[in-house]
Amino acid sequence: MSYNYIELISLVLLAIGCFFILSGSLGLIKLPDVFSRIHAAGLIDTLGSGFIVLALIIYSGFSLLSLKLLLIPLFLIFTSPVTGHAIALFAHESGYKPKGKNKK
């Protein structure tokens, strides 16, 4: 068993990314209403995808491919808040009230 350092680093980063995606999916089921669930989806969009792309860049080595991979989080930075905001605004406009402190 002899691991390459680069493989080890990208493995750890992949595991962190997977953990954030798991937490986000758990939040999507567990949290009480639409507004709170958007937070969980945002967690997947930013940290989950960010760490996985970072791991892939380190794994593949620096080339034109890693520049292409860098474009993915760059586009997510612009598109993910727009979708989150659109869902939240529509829920707000149609009179949906966010739930307060009491669970369930």
Place this chain on the structure above:
Amino acid sequence: MAKLNKDSLKTLSFITYFIILFVFWFILSGYLKSLLLFFGLVSVLFVFWMSYRAKALEEDSLPLKIILRLPFYWIWLFKEIFKSGITTTALIWNGKYSPQLISVKASQKNRTGIANYANAITLTPGTVTIEVDKKTFLVHALSKKLSEDLQTDDMNKVITDLDK
């Protein structure tokens, strides 16, 4: 850069936009043959003409001043995303969330700055901008700590300084 008049600033922003488009084409294709580079040039010119026709090249939508500060801002933004991401993950796992609505004031001067601030709030996990009403945002936060972090106004100051 502040001494340039309006027309030359506009030309400069056109040139920057053209360069960005061509670099983008090159990253996606990776070809170096002259014929294919020529085809790339044609398609870039087509996109340029389309965005000129759609009036997407106004001063407000392509702010040259902030383009050099943008990478530093992104690094700072990633740090913020990471911090509040950890908080949100902990909240999801231990179930101690208490969702609340707050209103946040924005001090940016132009429309791009305000959109930038609203996007940054939504991008950090745990806070979502619901409604933008000129200079106040209605923000939904997942817990009290996250909303207090937002009300310290740090993020507002950084994004206002970006556009100086």
